[in-house]
Amino acid sequence: MLLSCDPNDKEASMNLVEDLTTNAKQVQKLILEEILTKNVDTEYLRGFLCGRPDKELFKKKVPIVSYEEIKPYIERIANGEPSCIISVQPISELLTSSGTSGGHPKLMPSTDEDLDRKTFLYNLLVPVMNQYVDGLDQGKGMYLLFIKPEISTPSGLMARPVLTSYYKSSNFRNRPFNRFTVYTSPNETILCSDNKQSMYCQLLCGLIQREDVLRVGAVFASAFLRAIKFLEDNWKELCSNIRKGGVSDWITDPGCRNALSIILRDPNSELADLIESQCNGKSWEGIIKKLWPRTKYIDVIVTGSMAQYIPTLDFYSGGLPLVSTMYASSECYFGINLKPLCKPSDVSYTLLPNMAYFEFLPVENNNTSQSQTIQLGRSTQVSDHDHIEYCSKDDDEEADQEAVDLVEVKLGHCYELVVTTFTGLYRYRVGDILEVMGFHNNAPQFRFVQRRNVVLSVDTDKTSEEDLLRAVTQAKLLLEPLGCLLTEYTSYADTCSIPGHYVLFWELKMRGNNQLLPDQLYYPSTIMEECCSRVEESLDSVYRRCRSKDKSIGALEIRVVDHGAFDALMDLCVSQGSSLNQYKTPRCIKSQEAIQILESKVVASFSSKKPPFWEPFTMEAK
Template sequence: MLSSFDPNDNEGGLKLLEDLTQNARQIQEQVIEKILTQNANTEYLKSFINGCHSPDVHLFKNTVPVVNYEDIKPYIERIANGEPSNIISAQPITELLTSSGTSGGQPKMMPSTAEDLDRKTFFYNLLVPVMNKYVDGLEQGKGMYLLFIKPEISTPSGLMARPVLTSYYKSKNFRNRPFNRYNVYTSPDETILCADSRQSMYCQLLCGLVQRDEVLRVGAVFASAFLRAIKFLEDHWKEMSDNIRHGYVSDWITDPNCRASVSLLLTKPNAALADLIDSMCGEKLWEGIIKKIWPKTKYIEVIVTGSMAQYIPTLEFYSGGLPLVSTMYASSECYFGINFNPLSKPSDVSYTLLPNMAFFEFLPVEKNNGELSHCNGGSVPPADEFETVDLVDVKLGHYYELVVTTFTGLYRYRVGDILMVTGFHNSAPQFRFVHRRNVVLSIDTDKTNEDDLLNAITKAKLLLEPLGVLLTEYTSYADTGSIPGHYVLFWELKNRGGCESLGELESSLMEECCSSVEQSLDSVYRRCRSKDKSIGPLEIRVVKHGAFDALMDFCVSQGSSVNQYKTPRCIKSEEAIKILDSRAVGRFFSRKTPFWEPFRAQYSQ
């Protein structure tokens, strides 16, 4: 399924992409045939195909159900606790990849194999000829990519459980990647692999400053991470400038590998570069700062689709007019597709799914009154009622939810992403990412759905009830106006006795409500708040009586039905936010950092 090619051969890489997309149906047939032949004797598949040793796609789709994570979670936990891989996969499971989505407050775990690392490497290599097709001269410089690893643990089976990017950066595939100027970074591998995110961030930015004249592109995986790095630079540029001026690394950089690798670049004092950094970073307004510091930069490479689109205005402020490039669409479950037109506007980004990465199916989704729902039975129909569409049979302009069957042991798995077909490249469809199913709030890798938010608020409001104060309405939004961004909740409160006036709300009590909400949110959110520092303290804005009536009036004026109106639990309209903000009578922030620890308790026999 993986064709070998030289990543330095642009013509060969582009031809390979043409072959893959021209023969999408045939390749999809080969993919599902290989997966089923290889895994027919796994416990999971045998339970549905009744011991058939050569199942075909028709038997597979008629007998194997479309599933959510909760359906496959017991099988994966059995492997984590030491049972053999052949529960779900004929190939040995070599690690478990923790996703940013959650289940029961814990990150989901996805199976991975050694071959899967090769598949990811193949995928990354294909990005090179696509970018070289649209941007000249990338081989003549370096990329300042800010890449980080995150916490990992060993499960009872001895398998590591870790985020997908941590897995890749720690692999021999990344560390021993073939020499390719496109893959030459200003960050030494030792700084990327530093477990202390603050030391890693400092050293990577310092290396990027030292090599500013060689930088042709900058970026991170997510827009949120890149902006967090710019904020870090705002806070630490003077110290970095002093390091450059005197030719030494700050004493608080104690990671020996980081220190040694950076010292190889800071071989002597450079007062001229330090003066230049001082003059640029010392300005009060940082508009266009990226282009000023790294003047040869051709583009910023970050994911700006989905929830990351909220960061586009801030990126444009700092960028100095540089293109924002989203190159790929991937997840912990599988790597999916590539943006064949990387210089397109963020709002126009579409991804072409590569037919050799997995077997793809699609659940049709309809748009009614501005809301998306599944065509065959509401928002979440029973698994055995699903009717799917194959990759090459999707229709232009239609919406679908992505379902994948992977080489690593996931069968007809609902990824949870809603996509819209925007076109075709040869016979392979191109999709625009619309949103995650049920997710209402996201700042970084966190994904808070409506039920999680409701449960957290239900617990927090119990703190008010002894005082006779009731929560009558609420909504939320992700405030990305500051770095890091944070969750904002609008609460309308009333006295149980009917009096509209609440008097002076106790700040300490409302701050406790903020902390209670945070502590009730899932493990990924709490990690981002407590360890990664990528999310700021949660805020509750108390609004005066009638504020939500004004919100409803606004929504109705925009086309909502009075009869069917429901208070949105997340708002994105700037006008709607202004309506509630103008009626705010109190603002309160969490003063506690929520407790977080790696998800060890999940693995109990």
């Protein structure tokens, strides 16, 4: 069921969304029938279905799998065997996931038709946004988009990140013309393989066309903030280029130079002076609105681990709406946010039933504490949902649970997402934990909770990414009286010490000016030690028991790193195969090389001076 969407036809597009979500059950039935009928004789499915494209047999016989179980089939295709191992449609490329397997990116199969399916979802974003924001056809978008060079597999198939695949496709280059799809960045600057030259030229184009910009963004919040940091470091040179009417000599990419020669035609001292006056001000607070005064919103993903960046985005943007438009991965594009102007804490994604066949593994949600609200920033809040536990089940035990269909999920319950795609993935565990927040017609809407099993652990403690975000959010409230912003953080479990302990790396910035934090003057030891204690107090009961009673975990440590430490971490990850578009700062790191990079940037270290409060769990008599 390959659907098309004309982004210029708002009424027809929104009617299509209504039809799909109203008839979600029927659409899902047709999707599975189509996938099975086409692929029942592939080597993979033939071993389970014996040529019978039957749903009940599919759910009974085809196992729910993780990447390691399908990896051999994908590697065979990468090495030259035919696509019909897993897919009747020819595999046209392999998409490298931001996740890893054995230290290497996962490879996900893709087809030409699937590229059209992704384009369908992108086109739907236009009429959705036009429902909420007027006048988007009166300007351009300054989107900072990047590619990564492809890797050729032995079979000749290209392996590349999903966004690189899309940006290099004819679907992107020949996208339907409407003002919503007009960007300040020429395609040549997006397709430049040198990320530094690409970043510089895209920012230069955005500054020159500042009066046309109605929205700014990148894929993830982290990438957008990296661009703002780059602008902080290079605005003087950018202004010089605008003033002289020519691009710097170190920009050697022919595509970039040709594109800039059209946009940067004449010297413009007036524009250079205006930009210089804004960038040279006392503070960069609200700089986005100052440089691009017509901006209506920032288009970046701020759900999941990206929620960490909300206060910093608020600082630079002056409170512009933060819009997370879609939910997608290398495996599949899933759905869209039908209420894009909602608060980041309220973002939920409606899974579109024509994109794939969706199943959901129930995840037990132990209600250990009453839901409460914690402050993330000046005007942004995130819901402190109950801690999710897996009850110590291993992968096999969880996979043996009965997976439920899309329309069978229950409000308030959490599930792990399982997909069957048109590209050769069958009952594949994506690894995302989702919570049902509501329904649009008959289609559920999900909040992204976390990636499965992203944890810190020293003893019997298991700290998830969401637990860590919640604890750090509580602790950084102590920094507000100092005028400090926590701009980045990550962690690792230091098991070389006895007992082992958690280590957090924090990068800080002063609010109200552009000064870095050169020494301990700006963060008194008493405050930082209290931050360590606040993190520990905000972690779960198991951690606090191990720390306070069992003494099996040592005092938590915060190591403050110098400005640019996390840029160096990202550079390392990109050099080892991560995509700049898809890069997200890992909230837990294990690579010794990554740890050493951050260690080399440490300017101060602080530890908790007291164990957190803990009392034995008791049950009320009934």
